[in-house]
Amino acid sequence: MATKTGQESNERIARRYPEEVVTKGDIDLIDELCTVDVLDHSPLGELQGHQELKNQIEMLRGGFSDFSASVDEVIAEGDLVAMRVTLRGTHDGEFMGTEATGKSFEVPNMIFTRVENGQIAERWVVPDMFGMLTQIGVVERPTA
Template identity: 50%
Template sequence: MAGLEANSRKVAASMVVDLTLPPLGIPPPSGRGGCQSASVRYQPGVVDMGMGSATLVIVNEVRGGTTMSSTAEENKRVVRRIRDEVEEQGNLDAIDEIFTEDVVTHTPMGEFRGPEAIKEMYESDREGFSDSTETIHDVIAEDDTVSMRLTERGTHDGEFMGIEPTGKEFEIQTMAFFRLEDGKVAEWWMQPDTLGFMQQLGVNPEDLSEAVSAGDD
């Protein structure tokens, strides 16, 4: 506890207990025993190191001077920018801020590298589905990885990967996983319901495969 005082670390806790401990920072007087009653109580964001009392604090694991919880929250914030700024606002310039220069993107249609490839992907999506939206349901972060569950919706009102517009709407569930390095996304795995997507648009999977192959040539 004295170390917490020395570091002036302000963190949050979630419990209140009473215990007996020596006065903090003061050695017990000779012959008088080593402990006295102390009330230990949670106060949000405050470490009270007063004599005879202390605030018991549950500290998250610390790496590089930053708590793991704060790093996880920052990683989630970075990942949410993809939906908020790129998908919803159409700000493709934000991709350079969100992703590393050598980012690797894994999709059911193949793997590609770099921010420019991600920009091309969003441009293609915008041409094929001008009203596309994403609804985020869950975002979970641990260490350098963030997972996300979302719903994608849109209308196929433009050419998409060689498929002429069908005018049909789609709504699919998607899972995505992101690995971050130094506050940027370095790797991205997309797990959309590709079969459900094609069925709702009335697209033959073979036609889509042929379009992907033609695009790679």
């Protein structure tokens, strides 16, 4: 079990990914923040290693040039950090084969991060993809 100081350090490390890598677009920070064989689980696929994570961020920022991830709440326990994050962006580029719609979105996202020896070793990312795709006009909300 991590000490309180260790948990605070793990929280800082986990927060840097959405705040600096995703929001600021500093994808080279992945080399410092993540283990070489980092594993990322999300609706966009299971990714492993620095380059696959960098490619994903480039793809997201290509589809949403103003893509951001605001950390709303954090809970750290041992080597795990849970974060409630709000994702925002404007669909001004191609995303998952869909041309830009010009529409904006704001959706909740849950991220669980496992930190190992001061680096991110594994992430589980669960954004509201249906909400995002509905807001940008890619899918229609079913009617009752």
